[in-house]
Amino acid sequence: MSIRSSIEAITSPTCIASVTPAAGVLGPSLICSDAFILLRSRQLCSVLVWVEHPDKVWESATVIADYRSGVLIVKLDESGVIRQLKVPDEQSLPPLRNPSLLIGQNDLTSLSYLHEPAVLHNLKVRFCELNVIYTYCGIVLVAINPYYDLPIYGDETIMAYRGQSMGDLDPHIFAVSEEAYTKLERERRDQSIIVSGESGAGKTVSAKYAMRYFAAVGGNASETQVEKKVLASSPIMEAIGNAKTTRNDNSSRFGKYIEIHFDNSYRISGASMRTYLLEKSRVVYQSAGERNYHVFYQICAARDFLPGLYLDHQDTFQYLNQGGSPNIDAVDDLKAFNETKGALTTLGVSDSEQMNMFLILATVLHIGNIEFHNCDPDTPGKDLEDEFGQIFKPHLLLTRHLARVELTRWLTHRRIASAHEVIVSRMDRERAAFARDALAKRIYSELFMYIVKCVNRALDTGGAKYHFIGVLDIYGFETFEINSFEQFCINYANEKLQQQFNSHVFKLEQDEYIKEEISWTMIDFYDNQPCIDLIEDKLGILAMLDEECRVPQGSDHGFVRKLHEKCKSYPHFVKPRFGNAAGPPASLGNFYYKMAKDLRNSKNE
Numbered sequence: 001m002s003i004r005s006s007i008e009a010i011t012s013p014t015c016i017a018s019v020t021p022a023a024g025v026l027g028p029s030l031i032c033s034d035a036f037i038l039l040r041s042r043q044l045c046s047v048l049v050w051v052e053h054p055d056k057v058w059e060s061a062t063v064i065a066d067y068r069s070g071v072l073i074v075k076l077d078e079s080g081v082i083r084q085l086k087v088p089d090e091q092s093l094p095p096l097r098n099p100s101l102l103i104g105q106n107d108l109t110s111l112s113y114l115h116e117p118a119v120l121h122n123l124k125v126r127f128c129e130l131n132v133i134y135t136y137c138g139i140v141l142v143a144i145n146p147y148y149d150l151p152i153y154g155d156e157t158i159m160a161y162r163g164q165s166m167g168d169l170d171p172h173i174f175a176v177s178e179e180a181y182t183k184l185e186r187e188r189r190d191q192s193i194i195v196s197g198e199s200g201a202g203k204t205v206s207a208k209y210a211m212r213y214f215a216a217v218g219g220n221a222s223e224t225q226v227e228k229k230v231l232a233s234s235p236i237m238e239a240i241g242n243a244k245t246t247r248n249d250n251s252s253r254f255g256k257y258i259e260i261h262f263d264n265s266y267r268i269s270g271a272s273m274r275t276y277l278l279e280k281s282r283v284v285y286q287s288a289g290e291r292n293y294h295v296f297y298q299i300c301a302a303r304d305f306l307p308g309l310y311l312d313h314q315d316t317f318q319y320l321n322q323g324g325s326p327n328i329d330a331v332d333d334l335k336a337f338n339e340t341k342g343a344l345t346t347l348g349v350s351d352s353e354q355m356n357m358f359l360i361l362a363t364v365l366h367i368g369n370i371e372f373h374n375c376d377p378d379t380p381g382k383d384l385e386d387e388f389g390q391i392f393k394p395h396l397l398l399t400r401h402l403a404r405v406e407l408t409r410w411l412t413h414r415r416i417a418s419a420h421e422v423i424v425s426r427m428d429r430e431r432a433a434f435a436r437d438a439l440a441k442r443i444y445s446e447l448f449m450y451i452v453k454c455v456n457r458a459l460d461t462g463g464a465k466y467h468f469i470g471v472l473d474i475y476g477f478e479t480f481e482i483n484s485f486e487q488f489c490i491n492y493a494n495e496k497l498q499q500q501f502n503s504h505v506f507k508l509e510q511d512e513y514i515k516e517e518i519s520w521t522m523i524d525f526y527d528n529q530p531c532i533d534l535i536e537d538k539l540g541i542l543a544m545l546d547e548e549c550r551v552p553q554g555s556d557h558g559f560v561r562k563l564h565e566k567c568k569s570y571p572h573f574v575k576p577r578f579g580n581a582a583g584p585p586a587s588l589g590n591f592y593y594k595m596a597k598d599l600r601n602s603k604n605e
């Protein structure tokens with residue numbers, strides 16, 4: 001496995017950054033200007049470099065002959081193999097290696113050369129050889145997920161970082177938390193911490209430790225109660241918002257922003273939570289090797305304790321058996337159900353209210369088992385009504401509160417309103433199945449938001465709210481074999497976050513240097529504004545999507561056709577050679593989005 005893929009897949013860095021940047025974070029130039037100087041003087045012999053490798057991504061090498069006629073001769077350090085590198089111009093020079101005395105630095109900006117191989121190698125040395133998971137990159141903390149608990153988060157460690165600046169002690173999530181808390185006290189300005197990374201990077205755990213720090217440094221009993229409630233919300237939110245994916249057995253399929261509120265003396269007075277980008281499509285569809293949200297498997301495992309819901313083994317439900325991966329190693333769904341139920345009780349949710357939640361979840365599963373056949377035109381909906389008699393038992397929510405005739409009618413018919421009349425027409429099987437799935441997703445989404453309200457109700461202590469520190473836990477850029485509307489929304493959100501980061505770390509800092517007439521080297525960085533313009537402009541992707549959704553006969557093919565016609569002038573729009581796909585390159589590379597069913601998913605949102 002390559003160096004880069006090892007760090008991403010096995011250790012998966014998480015980036016944690018304070019929104020308010022500290023001074024002097026730019027560090028060395030990203031351009032290896034020294035290599036250009038050596039090239040011009042022809043003095044490249046014995047220079048240490050990085051060369052590309054098909055499997056390892058990067059491999060260390062030593063130049064053994066001076067540059068001549070577009071060819072550079074190097075010797076690979078590990079194997080001793082001699083290679084000839086084509087160097088047609090200065091931009092093709094291999095990246096220079098840092099001196100050995102700089103390897104393992106706790107701040108990446110201390111490196112002489114700050115490029116991809118240097119960053120990956122430094123992180124690898126710190127994690128694999130020094131057994132350290134945290135590394136600074138200016139105001140950014142890079143965290144590598146070790147996938148096991150470390151004894152570095154106790155009360156003694158918390159107090160060790162209290163009152164210390166970020167550079168005083170080793171890199172740690174507590175150092176970032178202390179920086180935010182100190183700035184809140186000193187500057188009387190609200191602060192935020194952004195936690196971003198790939199699935200499995202450890203974002204949620206990092207956010208938990210940050211909140212634990214804020215609770216611990218408060219100094220009275222009320223903070224402990226807030227911390228207890230915030231921690232109690234975790235198993236609840238994981239049950240309804242996390243699922244097994246091919247990359248992570250407990251992947252958060254939503255983003256959340258938690259605000260820790262403080263009174264005028266900077267004591268914790270409460271908390272609140274906002275959620276974003278819930279992956280609604282997972283309720284009705286899962287790819288191979290993946291699961292639906294954990295809570296569905298939990299209630300199936302607890303079916304003996306939930307009489308009247310007509311639950312069965314998870315494999316009997318269409319919404320749970322598509323991924324072919326019903327179980328998670330070392331996870332007991334019944335035990336997890338009891339933890340979820342206990343957490344709801346801790347937050348003050350009554351037993352009857354909990355039962356109603358489980359009732360709604362069971363209803364979603366039963367909806368998924370509805371199948372549509374060719375209805376008799378003389379008795380529209382009769383076969384579906386007969387099926388309801390088998391699927392929806394008299395005690396279930398929908399048959400208790402909704403008229404069965406109305407429900408069967410609007411799962412098989414649609415209403416189109418014009419200026420003068422309302423037309424009701426029969427739907428074919430495909431559209432009826434879409435209506436069924438849309439109903440299930442809407443019910444689950446409403447339940448999800450209701451549970452979030454219950455959590456916020458418990459976290460609101462009624463205390464004064466003068467200041468806050470926000471912790472944003474959101475998944476980073478996603479790219480799969482097939483990227484759909486959810487990935488587009490997630491990556492769009494990350495482009496906006498990347499723009500915020502660029503603004504603070506690069507643009508504002510360089511403007512400050514110019515204002516103060518400080519001597520510095522201009523740093524080239526990727527400005528993603530053109531990519532955002534492609535999405536947000538009047539003739540951009542979102543505008544085209546809204547327009548196609550309003551058209552009565554709007555379709556995925558029509559949407560893609562409009563994109564190809566209206567967006568081709570944007571330099572960042574990529575049209576694939578084959579297939580019904582399109583998309584902008586994200587900050588991490590070209591992402592293509594499959595447009596099949598995206599129009600319907602957009603309408604569902």
